[in-house]
Amino acid sequence: MMRALNFTPSIPRYVFAKLLDGRYPVRSLPLHLVHLPEPTPPRGFERLKVRLAGVCGSDLALLYGKSSPALAPFYSFPAVLGHEILAELGGVRVVVNPLLTCHERGLPDCPACAKGDDHRCQNLTEGNFRPGILGYCSDLPGGWSERLVAHRERIFPVAESVPDERAVLTEPLAVVVHGVQQALAKDWPDEILVVGGGTIGLLSVAVLRALGFEGPIHAVVRRDHAAQRARALGANVTYPSVREAQKAQKYVSYRGLLGKRAWRGGFGAVIEASGNPAALQDSSWAVAEGGRILLLGSPGGALHDFSPYWFREVRLLGSHAYNWDAFATAVKLLPELEGIEALVGQQFGLESWPEAIRAAKRGGAKVVFKP
Template sequence: MLGLIINEPGNLELKKFPTSPSLKGDEVKVKLIYGGICGSDIGVFKGKFAHASYPIRPGHELLGTIIEVGSDAKYGVGTKIVVQPNSYCGECDLCLKGKTNICRHKQSLGVNTDGGFAEEFVISSKYVLPIPDEMPDERAVLIEPFAVIVHAFRKVTITKDTSVAVIGCGTEGMLAIALATYLGADITAIDISQEKLDKVKSFGKIKTAHPDEVGDGNFDVVIEAAGAKQSVEQAMHIAGSGGSVVLIGITPEANFPAVRVVRNELTVYGSIIYNFPDDFETTLEYLKQDDFYVEPIISEIIPFKEYERAYEAAVSGKYGKIVLNFKEDGNQ
C-alpha cells in the first residue's frame, strides 16, 4: 500500500508500505477516504516539536471505512468512522479523573507514533467513532479538529449576544467562529491576514479587525487560536472585566499581565484536544444540523499523490483546511 512518510524534518515522501499483518483483538483495518492536514502535521514536518519521532507517518484527521476486523472489534466491516488519534491508558490518575486528554502516557498519531496518511491503516476500535453513512465526507472529516473547539467551549458560557473575540482565523479559529455564530454570539474575528478576515465574513454578521484595531477590555470571552506570543498577550488585554480567556493555540511563552487578571477577575483556561467519545459525539450532533455552516473551512481537497502541492499549500498559511483525498478514483 502507498503512504506518506516524514523521514526527517522537511523530508516528506510517498512510499510503498508492506500490507498490515493479521489483526489482533479489537483492531480494525481502515481504508482511508479523507485526511485533513493539521497545524501539528505542519509542526512535525518543520521539526518544531521536540517530542516528535522520525521517521514518522503523518496524519491524524482521518475519515475512512472499516474493511477488516479483529475478533474483539467493536464495529463491523463497512462501518464509516472517524479516528480519535490520541491514546490514553485509562489507568493513570488523570484518566481516572476523566481527563483522558492529558493522560500521562498519551501518544499521538503522526507525532510520536505512526499516523494514518496511507491507503490503509490499523487502529484499535477503542479509538474510532462510527458516523452516519449519509453525512457528507466533507463535513465528517472536520469532526476531529472541530472536537477541539467543542471541548474548549465547554469551559465558558456563550449564548445569544455574548461578545466573543476569536484571535487567529486558521482552521481552529474558523471552527470557533462557526460554533459561536451558531450559538448567537456577537463575534469579532482578529487576524494579521486580510485574506483570512475576508474569508470569515462568509459566516455572516462577523466583525473583523487587525490586532492593532482592537481596544482593551471589550469582550466577554476571548478565544486565542493563533498560538503566537503577541496574540496570547493581546487576549489578556481585550477580555473585559469578569471575562474569560481560552487558550487553544500553543506558543512556548508569553508575558502574563497578572495585575490585570487579578483586578479584572479574568479567568484563563488552557484547553488541549478533547475527551473521547463525549466531545466527538457532541461535535457529530452539531455537524448533523443542516444549518450549521462550515462550508468555508475546507479550502481545497487534493489527491494524496499530489502531497507536495498539498503540503505546500498547508505550510503557506494562506488557506483554510487542506484535505488529502485517498479515494481510489480521486474524485470528491
C-alpha cells in the same frame, strides 16, 4: 504494501528549518513517500481505508521546527503523520478519535482516564505502544497513508447526510467543542472575540452558535474571504486586527514606555485560535478585567508579557485535545453544521505532498490528502 508519508526527524534539519522559518525548502523537509506493509490490527483494533486526512497546524509546526522541544517525550518517530481522519470500515464512512490512552495501551485506568478525562491520560508514554497518538506514534500509522488501524471504541460512523469535506473536520471540531465547553459554556460571557481566520477560528464561531451562545461574536480575520466565512457561520462583525476590534468598541488605550500600550475594558472572553504568539499578547489586553482567554491555537516558545493576567485578573485556559464525550458531541453536531465544509480546499494525492504542504503554509482553506 501501502503508500504513506513518513516523517523522520533530523536535528540538523530541525535547526535549519527553525532558523530559515518559512524559507526552508519544502522538498528538504524530513517527509518522504514510502511503501510500508499494511498494518496488522492489534487486539481490539480494526483496519481502515483512509478517504481523507487533514493537514493540521501542529503538523506544519512539527515539520518547520516550531513545536516545543519540551513535548518531544510524548511523541515517537519516525511516524506516518495525520490525525484528522475520515476512513471506511466495511464500506461505512467513519471518523477516528486518534488518542491512544490507558485503554488502548492495555493498562489500568490512570486517575485522569478513570474520571473520563482521557485527553489528560498520564500513560501516553507507557504500555503496548510507543509514545504518542495516531499520527505521532511510530508503532501505528496515521492518516497520511492508504490504510491505518484504530481501536473500535475510537471509531465513529458518520451520518449519510454529511459530506466527506465536513466529516474530515471532526477532529479539529472536537478540539473546539471541548475547549468551549470547558472554558465558556458553563457561564457564557456577554460577548466573545474570536482571533484567527483559520480552521480552528472559523470552527469556533460555528461551535459557539451550535452550543447555544446567543450574544455578539466578534472575529479578527485578516483575509476578506475568511471574514465572509466568519459572518456566514455566525459572527456579527469582523475586524482586520485585535487593535481595530478594541478601537471599534471604544476601549481605552494608554501609552506606556517604549511604545507599549495598556488597555482598560475589553470583551468578556477571547478565543485565541491563530497560534500566533503576538496575537496571544494582543488578546491578553483585549479581554475585559476578570475575563477569560481560551487558547486553542498552539504557539511554541515565545517571549510573553504576563502583566495583563495578574494586573487585570485575566484567566487563561489552554486546550488542544478532547475527551471521549467531546469527540462524540462533535460527531453528533456534524449534520447541523451545514457550511463548514467550505473550509476545506484542495485535495492532494500522497505523491503531491510538496504541493500540499506549500498550500497549507499559505493558509486559508484546509488542505487534505486523498490517498
